[in-house]
Amino acid sequence: MIRDVAFGQFFPGKSIIHRVDPRAKIIMLTAFLIIIFCTFNYLSLLLVTLFTATFIALSGVPVKFYFKSLKVIVFIVLITSVLNMFYGTGDPIWEWGILKITLNGINRAIFITVRIICLILASSCLTFTTSPTDLTDALERLMKPLNKIHFPVHEIAMMMSLALRFVPTLLEETDKITQAQKARGADMESGNIFQRIKSFIPILIPLFVSAFRRAYDLATAMECRCYRGGNGRTRMKIIHMTKTDVISFCILGFIICGVVLCNIFVTAAI
Amino acid sequence: MEFISIDNISFSYSDSENSNLVKNAVDNFSLKIKKGEFIALLGHNGCGKSTVAKHLNAMLLPDSGKVYVDGDDTSDEDKTYDIRKKVGLVLQNPDNQLVASIVEEDVAFGPENLGVAPDVIRQRVDEALKTVDMYEYRTHAPYKLSGGQKQRVAIAGILAMQPQCIVLDEPTAMLDPNGRSEVMSTLLKLNKDKNMTVILITHYMEEAVLADRVIVMDEGRILIQGTPEEVFSQVELLKKHRLDVPQATELAYKLRGCGIKTGKIPLNDEDCVKMLEEVLK
Numbered sequence: 001m002i003r004d005v006a007f008g009q010f011f012p013g014k015s016i017i018h019r020v021d022p023r024a025k026i027i028m029l030t031a032f033l034i035i036i037f038c039t040f041n042y043l044s045l046l047l048v049t050l051f052t053a054t055f056i057a058l059s060g061v062p063v064k065f066y067f068k069s070l071k072v073i074v075f076i077v078l079i080t081s082v083l084n085m086f087y088g089t090g091d092p093i094w095e096w097g098i099l100k101i102t103l104n105g106i107n108r109a110i111f112i113t114v115r116i117i118c119l120i121l122a123s124s125c126l127t128f129t130t131s132p133t134d135l136t137d138a139l140e141r142l143m144k145p146l147n148k149i150h151f152p153v154h155e156i157a158m159m160m161s162l163a164l165r166f167v168p169t170l171l172e173e174t175d176k177i178t179q180a181q182k183a184r185g186a187d188m189e190s191g192n193i194f195q196r197i198k199s200f201i202p203i204l205i206p207l208f209v210s211a212f213r214r215a216y217d218l219a220t221a222m223e224c225r226c227y228r229g230g231n232g233r234t235r236m237k238i239i240h241m242t243k244t245d246v247i248s249f250c251i252l253g254f255i256i257c258g259v260v261l262c263n264i265f266v267t268a269a270i
Numbered sequence: 271m272e273f274i275s276i277d278n279i280s281f282s283y284s285d286s287e288n289s290n291l292v293k294n295a296v297d298n299f300s301l302k303i304k305k306g307e308f309i310a311l312l313g314h315n316g317c318g319k320s321t322v323a324k325h326l327n328a329m330l331l332p333d334s335g336k337v338y339v340d341g342d343d344t345s346d347e348d349k350t351y352d353i354r355k356k357v358g359l360v361l362q363n364p365d366n367q368l369v370a371s372i373v374e375e376d377v378a379f380g381p382e383n384l385g386v387a388p389d390v391i392r393q394r395v396d397e398a399l400k401t402v403d404m405y406e407y408r409t410h411a412p413y414k415l416s417g418g419q420k421q422r423v424a425i426a427g428i429l430a431m432q433p434q435c436i437v438l439d440e441p442t443a444m445l446d447p448n449g450r451s452e453v454m455s456t457l458l459k460l461n462k463d464k465n466m467t468v469i470l471i472t473h474y475m476e477e478a479v480l481a482d483r484v485i486v487m488d489e490g491r492i493l494i495q496g497t498p499e500e501v502f503s504q505v506e507l508l509k510k511h512r513l514d515v516p517q518a519t520e521l522a523y524k525l526r527g528c529g530i531k532t533g534k535i536p537l538n539d540e541d542c543v544k545m546l547e548e549v550l551k
Binding site: 162217220221224232237 | 327329351354355358359361363365366367368369370371372374375378379380381382383384385386387388391392395411412413424427428431
């Protein structure tokens with residue numbers, strides 16, 4: 001049941017996007033997400049959409065997984081776009097009481113929908129093509145300057161990678177506990193939403209207890225392996241910037257220029 | 271000189287308020303372990319085996335008495351990391367001791383903590399994975415492996431730190447028979463080929479029989495120790511302390527009880543077959 005969520009999964013592969021330095025990928029995703037929200041006319045929106053589609057095609061991950069990741073947010077997209085539709089300015093096309101739809105409102109709704117979809121797809125592209133370890137590793141390296149202001153970069157990166165490592169273990173455990181409770185006659189499928197939420201308590205409590213026990217064991221095991229924080233620690237894998245990274249930064253620059261030019265020369269739709 | 275020397279240690283898990291009510295988990299326990307020895311530590315639950323294991327690499331410090339590892343006192347905080355580098359501890363549940371989502375990165379965790387250079391880590395990781403026969407699985411995710419494979423990865427994680435001694439706290443308790451024999455053959459290989467000191471805590475008598483020396487604990491003290499033959503010939507004493515003996519030994523013991531002369535007490539299946547041949551002649 002929980003396994004169906006595609007968002008945040010990793011698909012091993014050898015595509016060009018897989019090969020880009022994870023640090024470069026994170027920087028580029030951040031920049032791209034900002035650009036997505038700097039599109040103010042249809043030309044730049046089209047440009048951004050086209051690039052998102054290109055990334056998806058290049059990643060080599062089956063498109064159906066991207067759709068799966070969108071499934072989770074359908075509801076949010078619907079609500080925000082409908083709300084935006086009624087918040088437009090200008091002459092109303094359709095009016096009913098205090099509710100009115102304007103051309104500007106419809107434009108806004110389209111923009112917000114496309115933006116959110118691009119946002120999710122681009123982020124999925126990152127998580128689909130980067131292993132969780134690479135991702136946390138890259139984050140740790142990128143955030144290293146924050147160490148100067150005593151921000152616990154290494155600790156946070158370590159917590160993230162441990163959390164990711166235990167996701168499958170705890171999912172398996174949840175399944176086991178669910179089955180055990182069902183075998184004892186627990187009913188999880190019937191009743192209204194509140195009863196169903198309540199029926200999850202007998203699953204959550206044993207899960208938490210076992211998670212704490214695991215955490216204790218893990219801490220012991222880490223100490224046994226001489227873990228003493230980030231100081232003096234080396235890494236087996238060293239990541240270098242390569243030609244692919246330079247090229248991908250150039251492409252990003254091209255996208256930024258494109259969107260900026262569009263915003264200057266084409267009149268804004270919203 | 272002994273590699274590890276435990277001198278008269280006592281330890282209790284008490285909190286300070288009612289310390290006089292709590293029994294010592296380990297009580298005046300002494301033990302000397304030589305380099306290259308294979309020791310099996312037996313005893314029923316709560317007899318203090320795990321507590322002893324945790325004293326060997328300074329995870330726990332004795333309330334009284336001293337533990338010396340290669341001449342270093344475990345209560346000396348400056349030596350803690352040196353000691354943990356020399357004595358690796360493998361725990362019971364393989365799931366809870368793997369830290370990374372990829373096998374080779376998990377094995378690299380120990381040497382990374384020690385500050386070893388990246389290319390040397392690579393070399394050590396490959397070597398450790400080859401020793402436990404898990405090299406082909408180096409890029410797999412640990413949760414997709416079987417219990418025995420996971421436990422071997424955990425052992426590789428310790429080996430990559432290049433310890434001189436490996437302590438295993440019931441490493442086979444959560445494994446199926448296949449996983450158990452995988453782990454046991456790995457340990458025997460380490461002990462025989464690399465002259466690694468192995469201290470194995472176990473519930474399985476069949477595993478204890480393979481050790482050089484068997485130590486049986488009860489109530490935080492040593493009940494009996496000696497070669498497997500010496501220890502398992504004392505069937506009655508072991509039974510009295512709710513401990514099993516290997517099946518072959520048990521059979522011989524029962525035959526003796528029926529007045530049949532069995533000669534030497536067998537410890538494994540082969541010896542048992544020989545014994546039965548003699549008896550049936």
